[in-house]
Amino acid sequence: MQRIRLRYTKRGRLRFTSHRDFQRAFERALRRAEVPMAYSAGFTPHPKVSYANAAPTGVSSEAEYLEIALTDPRDPERLRALLDESLPSGLDVVEAVEARTPGLADRLQASVWQLRLEGVAPAEVERAVAAFLATDTVEVKRTTKNGLRAFDARSAVMALEVVSGRAEAAQRVGEGEATGAPTDIEQSADRLGRGDCAILRLVVRHLTPAVRPDDVLSGLRATADLAPPVPAEVTRLAQGPLDKETGTVTDPLAPDRDAATAVLTTAVGLTGATVSDGSA
Amino acid sequence: MPVESVFPRLEALLPHVQKPIQYVGGELNSTAKDWDSCDVRWSLMYPDAYEVGLPNQGVMILYEVLNEREGVLAERTYSVWPDLEALMRQHHVPQFTVDAHRPVKEFDAFGVSFSTELGYTNLLTALDLADIPLEAAARTLDDPIVIAGGHAAFNPEPIADFIDAAVIGDGEQAVLEITDVIRAWKAEGRPEGRDGLLLRLAKTGGVYIPKFYGVEYLPDGRIARVVPNVSGVPWRVSKHTVMDLDEWPYPKQPLVPLAETVHERMSVEIFRGCTRGCRFCQAGMITRPVRERSITGIGDMVEAGLKATGFEEVGLLSLSSADHSEITDITKGLADRYEDDKIGLSLPSTRVDAFNIDLADELTRNGRRSGLTFAPEGGSERIRKVINKMVSEEDLIRTVATAYGNGWRQVKLYFMCGLPTETDDDVLEIADMATKVIAKGREVSGKNDIRCTVSIGGFVPKPHTPFQWAPQLSAEETDARLEKLRDKIRGDKRYGRSIGFRYHDGKPGIVEGLLSRGDRRIGAVIRAVYEDGGRFDGWREHFSYDRWMECADAVLPPLGVDVDWYTTRERGYEEVLPWDHLDSGLDKDWLWEDWQDALEETEVDDCRWTPCFDCGVCPAMDTQIQIGPTGKKLLPLMVKNS
Numbered sequence A: 001m002q003r004i005r006l007r008y009t010k011r012g013r014l015r016f017t018s019h020r021d022f023q024r025a026f027e028r029a030l031r032r033a034e035v036p037m038a039y040s041a042g043f044t045p046h047p048k049v050s051y052a053n054a055a056p057t058g059v060s061s062e063a064e065y066l067e068i069a070l071t072d073p074r075d076p077e078r079l080r081a082l083l084d085e086s087l088p089s090g091l092d093v094v095e096a097v098e099a100r101t102p103g104l105a106d107r108l109q110a111s112v113w114q115l116r117l118e119g120v121a122p123a124e125v126e127r128a129v130a131a132f133l134a135t136d137t138v139e140v141k142r143t144t145k146n147g148l149r150a151f152d153a154r155s156a157v158m159a160l161e162v163v164s165g166r167a168e169a170a171q172r173v174g175e176g177e178a179t180g181a182p183t184d185i186e187q188s189a190d191r192l193g194r195g196d197c198a199i200l201r202l203v204v205r206h207l208t209p210a211v212r213p214d215d216v217l218s219g220l221r222a223t224a225d226l227a228p229p230v231p232a233e234v235t236r237l238a239q240g241p242l243d244k245e246t247g248t249v250t251d252p253l254a255p256d257r258d259a260a261t262a263v264l265t266t267a268v269g270l271t272g273a274t275v276s277d278g279s280a
Numbered sequence B: 001m002p003v004e005s006v007f008p009r010l011e012a013l014l015p016h017v018q019k020p021i022q023y024v025g026g027e028l029n030s031t032a033k034d035w036d037s038c039d040v041r042w043s044l045m046y047p048d049a050y051e052v053g054l055p056n057q058g059v060m061i062l063y064e065v066l067n068e069r070e071g072v073l074a075e076r077t078y079s080v081w082p083d084l085e086a087l088m089r090q091h092h093v094p095q096f097t098v099d100a101h102r103p104v105k106e107f108d109a110f111g112v113s114f115s116t117e118l119g120y121t122n123l124l125t126a127l128d129l130a131d132i133p134l135e136a137a138a139r140t141l142d143d144p145i146v147i148a149g150g151h152a153a154f155n156p157e158p159i160a161d162f163i164d165a166a167v168i169g170d171g172e173q174a175v176l177e178i179t180d181v182i183r184a185w186k187a188e189g190r191p192e193g194r195d196g197l198l199l200r201l202a203k204t205g206g207v208y209i210p211k212f213y214g215v216e217y218l219p220d221g222r223i224a225r226v227v228p229n230v231s232g233v234p235w236r237v238s239k240h241t242v243m244d245l246d247e248w249p250y251p252k253q254p255l256v257p258l259a260e261t262v263h264e265r266m267s268v269e270i271f272r273g274c275t276r277g278c279r280f281c282q283a284g285m286i287t288r289p290v291r292e293r294s295i296t297g298i299g300d301m302v303e304a305g306l307k308a309t310g311f312e313e314v315g316l317l318s319l320s321s322a323d324h325s326e327i328t329d330i331t332k333g334l335a336d337r338y339e340d341d342k343i344g345l346s347l348p349s350t351r352v353d354a355f356n357i358d359l360a361d362e363l364t365r366n367g368r369r370s371g372l373t374f375a376p377e378g379g380s381e382r383i384r385k386v387i388n389k390m391v392s393e394e395d396l397i398r399t400v401a402t403a404y405g406n407g408w409r410q411v412k413l414y415f416m417c418g419l420p421t422e423t424d425d426d427v428l429e430i431a432d433m434a435t436k437v438i439a440k441g442r443e444v445s446g447k448n449d450i451r452c453t454v455s456i457g458g459f460v461p462k463p464h465t466p467f468q469w470a471p472q473l474s475a476e477e478t479d480a481r482l483e484k485l486r487d488k489i490r491g492d493k494r495y496g497r498s499i500g501f502r503y504h505d506g507k508p509g510i511v512e513g514l515l516s517r518g519d520r521r522i523g524a525v526i527r528a529v530y531e532d533g534g535r536f537d538g539w540r541e542h543f544s545y546d547r548w549m550e551c552a553d554a555v556l557p558p559l560g561v562d563v564d565w566y567t568t569r570e571r572g573y574e575e576v577l578p579w580d581h582l583d584s585g586l587d588k589d590w591l592w593e594d595w596q597d598a599l600e601e602t603e604v605d606d607c608r609w610t611p612c613f614d615c616g617v618c619p620a621m622d623t624q625i626q627i628g629p630t631g632k633k634l635l636p637l638m639v640k641n642s
């Protein structure tokens, strides 16, 4: 059985896809692409797909992960291209590696989020961020399955900064400004609130209960009365292992890729010899 | 002039609504053609929520048929839920298509598919949101022509004020003919404006334009006559019938939604029409004659459709699927073919007497089994004769025994309450039937945990059926009868706990009855209900019986009629019915005789297997029934490329 790990996106209008919606779409894509899936046992067998830590409905993402089990090995890159073509554009499969290490889910320790706040001045956001970072705990409330819960939104936040913005005056000069974010895809041209705008980037650790970007926004409101007039547009830029020193998030597929290169090197080194046990 | 997408404005509203994914489009196999390179543009609507409307085969077929044509574009639109409706009104976002998010008003034609009358208020919401005047008379050249289709369009009179046109029968060829007329009229510079186009359509004989027909009433409220008020339009408008289904293998590329919908499967219509002759069944009457798709045609559609969609279930759709002349070979062939692919098979509408062990086996071979559903419709042998549902209790018990014997644990039985001539006893016999089913089931399965669910709702008499003259049972009497049945089932010590009871109260049926057999005077009621906030009448949580009754009481009495007049009143032979000028192919005298036969408890046979009983359809359409067997088999497909 071969296991393949995929990174996929939720872009543009398809960010409104819920996780359940995505699961159905993905399983159908597997069928259309005739991927030799391994199935669970039982009365209604299901293809073996493990999803990890999906972004909430309405949130864009450049970094969603899942793992599939195949009965017949496939070339990861060709499989990726096939699946990508089989899914609607916006749900794009952007990376595939063969799983050669355990525990992908455990490696998803933190996320990098980008929040686009329309209608608030960057300076105002800067002030709120400073106030937020200056406190040790910021209690916020959210309605969960078990009712209204209160929890700390501060300690999970490893980094928080305003990366760019546009004040009203500057904006009037020219249309079609860059947002500054390299992965900012399919920004629709005409939004509500053509005025100020600020872009926040934050690194949040995955804890229980999970602290989500909107919880941080609630925190900003609680500490500094920051209240954007329209909902923030949120994108997950990355998720993966957290480097606690630098507060950065690294590539969760890197260990698999490294292992693959290692195997390849070993295989090359052993050319001509009898290989008894090549794989990890 | 290109038409701008409203998506950017809509997108800002989406974070605030439930299930936003239903409004964003981009479904697999959907199409958004270039606006400027097309000269005839349709928006097609299923007037219910996306989750119900998207899987609708009718709209899907027309969408594909139209988009395949060069220079023709079709996009889809569905009813938006009240949460989005409120925001759209507040932010001036018009009714939009999900394909390219273009405003519905910008299209040439707005086709609306009504499989049920309960979508009428949703039509008004959509028109209003689209900024199209509700009344057809107020529309200008800037508005699309609003065309109703689907089964409910066989009596479009209640919505005559709001539509410009109605098409009865199959739509595949009709939409293309309409397209040609629109194209020619536009190319000539729209001579004589809107009416010029409508007149051209009317003259084809296959498009009903309500405004070209005047309705005159008798002092007692009945219709005196319906007459054309311009020259050149036919006295009666005829229905459209696709004769060779194999020539129309649609949908070829079924839509696969991202949002969850009521039907997540690849449906193939295996035949159209039904000649069983169940007297309550409008669908069976208006879709005659029977036209089968060939076994090979079905096999090809399934194969292509599964490839195009990745669905894990195939539904063999029709009015009575087990009646296909080669159904056993079809199900067996498909089960063989997809044995290893974990593809489930289902037959949504299956009759008791046609159901057999082979079918049950084939359907469950690939591992998935849902409960079995049968529709005896009437509780007593007598009432089943009245409705011409020729199922004997013996047949039913035998079939059900086989099912339990084969390991099925759950059987659902469908019935109607309020059928013509029905008494309490007819309905109470349902309880006896259910206990016999359980007793037999326990006997053959040797188990006590088997179940049977009785599901029952009120009967609504429909146009173009032998029961079009029948009195509808009032909501109060329906409810009283259903309560007696419930008490009898619950009171049964030995079997009661094994019998589930689900019933629909009589109130929605009265509104449906008002809309089904209504005439043009009902339009004002629909409008009043809409203006009072009525929406989504097919949904329990939105439907308000009281609102309908209040509005009807305000509108109808001054005209000398009321709700009872439309629903519980029996009609006579000589009465002009509001839909008489819409020709479903059925001979009115034949329908009347069948109604008389019903009252005398006389059955008629299925004309597929016994001599023709002259319902009028075949000669009217110069055709005959189109059925197999072809004797062909489905071949297993080649090993799949891997």
Ligand code: B12
Binding pocket: B048, B052, B053, B054, B055, B056, B057, B058, B059, B061, B062, B110, B111, B112, B113, B114, B115, B116, B147, B148, B149, B150, B151, B152, B167, B169, B170, B171, B172, B174, B175, B262, B263, B269, B281, B282, B283, B284, B317, B318, B319, B348, B349, B462, B538
């Ligand atoms: C699948 C199905 C469902 C599904 C899916 C519904 C859906 N979204 O399509 C579900 C389970 C949800 C469902 C629910 C209901 N259904 Co249903 N359903 C069917 C079934 C089995 C197939 C429908 C179908 O796809 N037909 C095939 C397509 C191609 O036919 P079509 O839609 O009529 O379209 C053709 C023409 O009418 C025409 N046309 C259609 N629209 C337009 C528009 C224009 C502009 C033009 C020009 C032409 C045109 O062109 C099309 C191609 O030829 C039929 C039985 C049958 N075999 O028809 C019952 C049937 C349509 N349902 C029926 C009923 C009563 C209901 C419910 C009201 C039941 C209830 N009490 O809740 C609900 C209503 C749901 C709703 N709000 O719309 C009845 C309608 C009765 C009647 N008056 O004829 C039928 C006929 C069953 C029966 N034997 O009684 N249903």
Ligand code: SF4
Binding pocket: B274, B275, B276, B277, B278, B281, B282, B283, B284, B285, B319, B320, B351
């Ligand atoms: S079998 Fe009876 S109920 Fe079913 S479609 Fe035919 S006529 Fe209608």
